[in-house]
Amino acid sequence: MSKKVPSPCIDVCKFRREGHCIGCSMTKSQKKLFKSIKRPDHQEAFVQMLVGQQGSMGRYTHWAPAYLKKLKKKKAKVKFTLTD
Template identity: 40%
Template sequence: MDDPIRQAWAAAPSPCVDVCKYKRQGRCVGCSMTKLEKDTFPASGGAEAKRAFFEALLARLQAEHKNPAFWAIAYRRKCEREGVPCPLDLEDAG
């Protein structure tokens, strides 16, 4: 992981996309996280820990037969609103 990508992951905002409706086995319909995961994400460590969290979240979405592209679109918008580089875009470019 090169420096700009590492910095983007370190600064990555929570994967929460502000839907916050818990239906599927206690998971949010917007991001598929539990309340505990949402509460603990900011303290989930540095770049590597956050990247691993996102990878697990994407795998969960795929396992649940949800299209992760819908979440990714909402997350990219969130990063844009917050004025931070979206680590998903840097990963795609790298």
């Protein structure tokens, strides 16, 4: 686990789905919350929660490849399991 977990935001930031971003599924409140979380294990748990949220909302298959690319660029490792 790296010291800091990169934000799950993939720089789309268009809030159209009942206040959820069409890029990452976070709400503005969730984005603010992620920034306030300091412990990497809690940040990883947040990312996993977000993956579950994306699974229940549907239409977020583009997020994981984009986030993995971001992780690679920042040389960070985050464990998360995709849901069907």
